[in-house]
Amino acid sequence: MKQVIIIGYGPAGISAAIYLKRAGVEPLVIGKDFGALEGYSDLIENYYGFSKPIEGKKLIQEGIDQAKRLGIEIIQDAVISLKIDDIGFLVVTSKHRYHAKSVLLSTGKTRTTLNIPGFNKFRGKGISMCATCDGYFYRKKKLAIVGCGAYMLHELEYLNRISQDVTIFTHGNQLNADIEQKIISDPIVSFKGNEKVTHIETTQGMYEVDGVFIALGVPSSVDFASQLGVIVEKNNLVVDEDYQTNVEGLFAAGDIIGGKLQIAKAVYDGMEAADSIYQYLKNK
Ligand SMILES: Cc1cc2nc3c(=O)[nH]c(=O)nc-3n(C[C@H](O)[C@H](O)[C@H](O)COP(=O)(O)OP(=O)(O)OC[C@H]3O[C@@H](n4cnc5c(N)ncnc54)[C@H](O)[C@@H]3O)c2cc1C
Numbered sequence: 001m002k003q004v005i006i007i008g009y010g011p012a013g014i015s016a017a018i019y020l021k022r023a024g025v026e027p028l029v030i031g032k033d034f035g036a037l038e039g040y041s042d043l044i045e046n047y048y049g050f051s052k053p054i055e056g057k058k059l060i061q062e063g064i065d066q067a068k069r070l071g072i073e074i075i076q077d078a079v080i081s082l083k084i085d086d087i088g089f090l091v092v093t094s095k096h097r098y099h100a101k102s103v104l105l106s107t108g109k110t111r112t113t114l115n116i117p118g119f120n121k122f123r124g125k126g127i128s129m130c131a132t133c134d135g136y137f138y139r140k141k142k143l144a145i146v147g148c149g150a151y152m153l154h155e156l157e158y159l160n161r162i163s164q165d166v167t168i169f170t171h172g173n174q175l176n177a178d179i180e181q182k183i184i185s186d187p188i189v190s191f192k193g194n195e196k197v198t199h200i201e202t203t204q205g206m207y208e209v210d211g212v213f214i215a216l217g218v219p220s221s222v223d224f225a226s227q228l229g230v231i232v233e234k235n236n237l238v239v240d241e242d243y244q245t246n247v248e249g250l251f252a253a254g255d256i257i258g259g260k261l262q263i264a265k266a267v268y269d270g271m272e273a274a275d276s277i278y279q280y281l282k283n284k
Contacts, residue, residue: 154258186205
């Protein structure tokens with residue numbers, strides 16, 4: 001029986017693991033990939049402590065290596081189910097089954113990409129996956145946001161603060177919101193440009209843009225959290241001030257609980273959640 005299993009070895013999970021270990025708790029950390037930054041070569045420029053921009057994947061790997069150096073047990077595996085039985089939390093992965101007194105969900109958010117001509121070519125060249133990360137470079141520009149649900153609204157709120165010219169492209173999907181904003185609902189056919197993206201071509205027309213923000217993500221982790229009846233609002237797990245969900249002993253931190261989708265915030269969440277888990281285990 002583990003004291004705590006941390007699902008996810010991104011910034012939130014690793015930060016929590018480090019604080020728990022130093023408090024004398026032995027966490028088991030299970031992660032399947034580099035999370036939000038998997039498959040991307042984006043450079044991180046806004047996180048403390050790096051004099052030069054660092055590749056996102058390198059930053060995540062540094063965190064994993066730091067935890068391993070401290071003797072924290074880290075396993076690469078995918079969690080496929082999370083249940084409660086008469087022993088405690090039952091975490092089922094593709095290879096093993098583990099029991100734990102408490103669980104921290106730090107599984108991030110899945111951000112969907114687009115299988116559209118020009119998407120890969122202009123990713124990082126006018127096409128961004130993160131408004132809070134890159135929006136600053138597009139102040140007062142002509143912007144497009146591609147999405148239709150809660151994640152799109154989250155990113156739109158930020159973009160509307162930096163530009164008065166933001167158009168929503170739903171890419172043929174139904175818009176799940178009642179908002180006053182310019183909306184193009186035709187499917188996107190391609191992204192066009194030279195060095196950088198300059199136009200979005202849809203089935204009905206061609207639209208000039210300076211920047212495109214993709215916000216089509218649906219957090220898959222919410223699916224298995226829902227198996228336990230965790231309260232979910234706008235695709236975020238709801239936690240109290242101790243980062244505990246409505247299920248006793250089940251905590252959550254990082255992108256999965258919403259707010260700013262940023263590394264600094266995920267690291268902070270992890271630290272706070274670790275403190276609460278420590279207190280929870282002490283009182284058990
Ligand atoms: C393209 C891009 C660029 C970004 N640039 C910046 C930036 O410049 N600055 C910044 O501060 N932030 C940036 N971000 C945001 C930042 O990456 C996230 O806010 C941060 O990584 C969130 O940390 P997290 O620990 O909550 O989740 P993640 O980093 O997403 O980690 C989630 C972890 O959960 C694991 N996991 C998920 N499901 C399972 C499962 N079923 N079983 C096992 N493991 C699972 C994953 O494998 C991963 O280890 C960017 C994001 C993207 C997508």
